[in-house]
Amino acid sequence: MQLSRLIQDLPPYHFADAKKRIAERRAAGVDVISLSMGDPDLPAPQAVIDRLCSALQNPENTRYPEYAGMRALHEAIAAWFERRFAVRLTPEHDILPLLGSKEGLVYSAAAVLNAGDISLIPDPYYPVYITASTSVGAEPYMLPLVEENGYLPELDKIPQDVLAKSRLLWLNYPNNPTAACANRRFFEEVVAFAQRHNLAIIHDMAYAEVYFDDFRPMSILQIPGASEVAVELHSLSKTYNMAGFRVGMAVGNAELVEAVSRLKSNIDSGMFRPVQYAAIEALQLPVSWIEQRNAIYRQRRDVLVAGCNAIGMRTQTPGAGLYVWAAVPRGFTSRDFANWLFDKTGVFVTPGTNFGDAGEGYVRISLTVPEERIEAALQRMKTALAG
Ligand SMILES: Cc1ncc(COP(=O)(O)O)c(C=O)c1O
Structure with missing residues (x-):
């Protein structure tokens, strides 16, 4: 069989591979602590x-x-969005339910990119942005996200010739994997930038509802004019611990939402109706449900951040999201450290480079295990690093 160049160049999806490695070690009797996937427990x-x-x-x-x-x-999504972000969406035009937001990323990119276009991707990134771009023949151009800049892309550093060929800018705040958040000023700048340069924006907001303390992530659609250029993807996976249900939605620019709907209906079918009813039920829950759940993550976050800093893995306290982004100990690359840690302790973390070259020097550690397992993992890490 002669497979396409797309498939030949496509690496196995990291988390599919990770699940296999974890299963092998568990079968060999190792008590694996997986702090790898952001799969709500x-x-x-x-x-x-x-x-x-x-x-x-x-x-x-x-x-x-x-x-x-x-x-x-559609109506339940519109009501939720207005309650949460004070933005009014038209149920029939501005909203499309999806089988998880992941497919929406791929369809949205296919709806705006042509072969030969440039797709602007902040690095580190959720790997789907790359596949969504290359599968339609577009060329990714990386915008490095660095700690000193709050992991926000520096738009003025994009060369003019690159901008001239660019059609799409990806954004993801709260960010996976860095846990960074963006403020109103950034979103205002980015909307004006997209308008000036005729770019579409896909804002991936899968972590909108996992937030801590007084921080509330904002929607790009709160910025006047954003709906002219942007589509935003939301998901019930992390929001209501419903990852297996596969419920997401695209909201925003009506032309793009319609394009995604047209493409999607030509490729797959709609969401199983019982799941749609379940999603409506979730969207009508009081905000106290979210706050109580987030209090559990916040407690885990505090234990993990303090523990990482205490063993020399420098990290900041995230305001939102399911991850801690920690610097690897001196002398290791991201991948070497993750492999060494797994072999030595059974603790599985994700190397930062799985999310792009700019992730070198970091690992992503997930908050989706109980606090006592995070404590056990930290204890094993401490012992391994001391030995
Ligand atoms: C940044 C980001 N976007 C999108 C998704 C996809 O989520 P889902 O397809 O479950 O809605 C994930 C899942 O981990 C993610 O981390």
Whole structure:
């Protein structure tokens, strides 16, 4: 079989590979502590499970669902968005439910990029941005994110000839993997930049609802004029511990939302109706549900940040997101450290370079295990580093 160049150049998806390595070690009797994936360990809300089960009883709900989702789901998303961000979306034009936000990233990129276009990707990045760009023949151009600059891209450093060929700018705040957050000023600048240079923006906001203390991540759509250039992707995966349900949504620029809907309906089908009812239930939960859940993550974050800093893995306290981005101990590369740590202790963390060259010198550590497992992992790391 002669496979396409796209497939020949495509590495295995890191987390598929990681799951395999973890399973092998567990089968060999190792007590692996996986701080690798951002896969919420806490349960989905009970009201959501109950709604899913009751909706399953109705035979109408097991037929092909509507391609673009039920009107009631569009309305629930619009109501949630207005409550959360004070932005009014038109349910039928500005919103498209998705089978998780990951597919929305790929479809949105395909809706704006042509072969030969440049796709501007902040580095480190969620790896899907690369595949979404290269699979349609576009060329990624990396915008390094550095600690000194708060992990925000420096738009004025993009060369003019690159800008002239650029069609798309990716953004992701709260950021995976660096845990950085962006403020209003940044979003204002970036919207004006996109308008000036005729760029589309895909703002990936998968971590919108995992926030700590007084911080509340903002939507790019809160910026006047943003809906002329931007689509924003949201997800119930981290928001309501519903990763396995596969519920996300694209919101924002109506032309782009319609384009994604057209492309998607030609490739896959709509969301299973019981899942749509469950999603509506989730979106109607009081904000106290989110706050109580986030208090658990905040406690884990505090233990992990203090523990990393105490063993010489410098890190900052994130204001949002599911990760701590920690500097690797002196003398290691990111990958060497992650491999060494896994072999020696069974603690699995993700090398920063899995998210691009600019991730060198860091590892990403996830908050999706109970506090006592984080403490156990830190203890093992401390002992290994001391030996
Ligand atoms: C930055 C980012 N975007 C998007 C996703 C995809 O989330 P989902 O497809 O579950 O909505 C993830 C998942 O980890 C992510 O980290």
